[in-house]
Amino acid sequence: MQDYVQNLADNTLILGQRLAEWCGLGPFLEEDLALTNTCLDIIGQAKMLLEFAAELKEGNETADDLAFMRDQHEFKNVILVEQPNGDYSQTMLRQYFMDVYHVHLYQALSTSTNQKLAGIAAKSLKEVVYHLERSELWIKRMALGTDESFQRVQASLDKLWHYHHELFEETESLTELVKQGIAADPNVLKQLWLKDVNALLASTPLEIPQKGWKATGGRKGHHSEYLGLMLCEMQFLQRAYPNSEW
Amino acid sequence: MNGNVQQVYELLKQVTDPEIPVLSLEDLGVIRDIDVNDSEIIVTISPTYSGCPAMEVMEQDIVDVLKKEGHRVGLPSNIRVETQLSPAWTTDWITEKGKKALFEYGIMPPSKSGEILCPQCESKQVELISQFGSTACKALYRCTDCLEPFDYFKCH
Numbered sequence A: 001m002q003d004y005v006q007n008l009a010d011n012t013l014i015l016g017q018r019l020a021e022w023c024g025l026g027p028f029l030e031e032d033l034a035l036t037n038t039c040l041d042i043i044g045q046a047k048m049l050l051e052f053a054a055e056l057k058e059g060n061e062t063a064d065d066l067a068f069m070r071d072q073h074e075f076k077n078v079i080l081v082e083q084p085n086g087d088y089s090q091t092m093l094r095q096y097f098m099d100v101y102h103v104h105l106y107q108a109l110s111t112s113t114n115q116k117l118a119g120i121a122a123k124s125l126k127e128v129v130y131h132l133e134r135s136e137l138w139i140k141r142m143a144l145g146t147d148e149s150f151q152r153v154q155a156s157l158d159k160l161w162h163y164h165h166e167l168f169e170e171t172e173s174l175t176e177l178v179k180q181g182i183a184a185d186p187n188v189l190k191q192l193w194l195k196d197v198n199a200l201l202a203s204t205p206l207e208i209p210q211k212g213w214k215a216t217g218g219r220k221g222h223h224s225e226y227l228g229l230m231l232c233e234m235q236f237l238q239r240a241y242p243n244s245e246w
Numbered sequence B: 001m002n003g004n005v006q007q008v009y010e011l012l013k014q015v016t017d018p019e020i021p022v023l024s025l026e027d028l029g030v031i032r033d034i035d036v037n038d039s040e041i042i043v044t045i046s047p048t049y050s051g052c053p054a055m056e057v058m059e060q061d062i063v064d065v066l067k068k069e070g071h072r073v074g075l076p077s078n079i080r081v082e083t084q085l086s087p088a089w090t091t092d093w094i095t096e097k098g099k100k101a102l103f104e105y106g107i108m109p110p111s112k113s114g115e116i117l118c119p120q121c122e123s124k125q126v127e128l129i130s131q132f133g134s135t136a137c138k139a140l141y142r143c144t145d146c147l148e149p150f151d152y153f154k155c156h
Helices: A002-020 A029-057 A063-068 A088-109 A115-143 A147-168 A172-179 A186-202 A225-240 B003-012 B054-073 B096-105
Strands: B031-036 B040-045 B078-083 B126-130 B138-143 B149-153
Touching (some): A002 A088, A029 A063, A029 A115, A088 A115, A088 A147, B003 B031, B003 B054
């Protein structure tokens, strides 16, 4: 159970931190505000999930300890969310993948037999539905825009597609949680995710790469080279000046 | 409501949203429960948006107001603020008074019908500039009659 919540928490924390890197650098002011507002919602979700993850650990660790004092191998997020921002098409495609995932995940979890998880999910669902409207619009706009924008979003799709598999990985402990009605069924989520993503892509000239590999390992703490570098920056202050407060 | 709870409720009318000062906690509809026993006051609130930084300020303001004013009316000085996630807060809980105050302040309140009016000239001729505005709860619009940009408090 702790492992499951930790995965959900880390997905939001790392995605939120990546989005925060855009703060002040957005392509235009309204977009900068939109992306950082999305970031704020996701960090808020991370806070709720990390507090729950800390509670489940039954130790003395707080949500902040989990965010700032763990090392790379202790993070359980999928490798997709730690991928660099790249250009705007890469950021928005990663966001779109995660938005579709989060909408179906939170929808399913809002009826979880675990009351706490159900509460967090119902709260977060309202936010991610709004995020999805925007990221979906961006993918369409870029795919149907100029040659340049199309090529960029196609290149991002070629790069990021292989990472989505990890969102729906099954493990024995997860299967058990699904049986108990606590967790969302990854197979159901995968079908819903593929249906939505395929429908959007079909409305554009974008093509899904046919061959490829499947990213795996993040949920076991095996990450890409990018996570460590991100943590160096994200955790610096708490590592250098432990327990310092705002 | 017993007398003590009523007193706490009255005092909490002083606490406003730090980013939208015309809205009190009551107007926002975030107060879920007030419990007063011999030794402490427990105020339960619903968070608006998960990452909204105003929530922490409001929690602190609740404690400050009750500590400062509460002893005059004989309330206990231990204050605890709890948050309750479900049912999730919705803009339906913003009071009619709150919606009116928003409009007068220049923010179009959440509109279930989808009809959005310019708070300056009340024109219906408006266009969306951005789905997100100056805070997580607002979107940015422009009136095509008087040309003023304005915030719209999103339905949530």
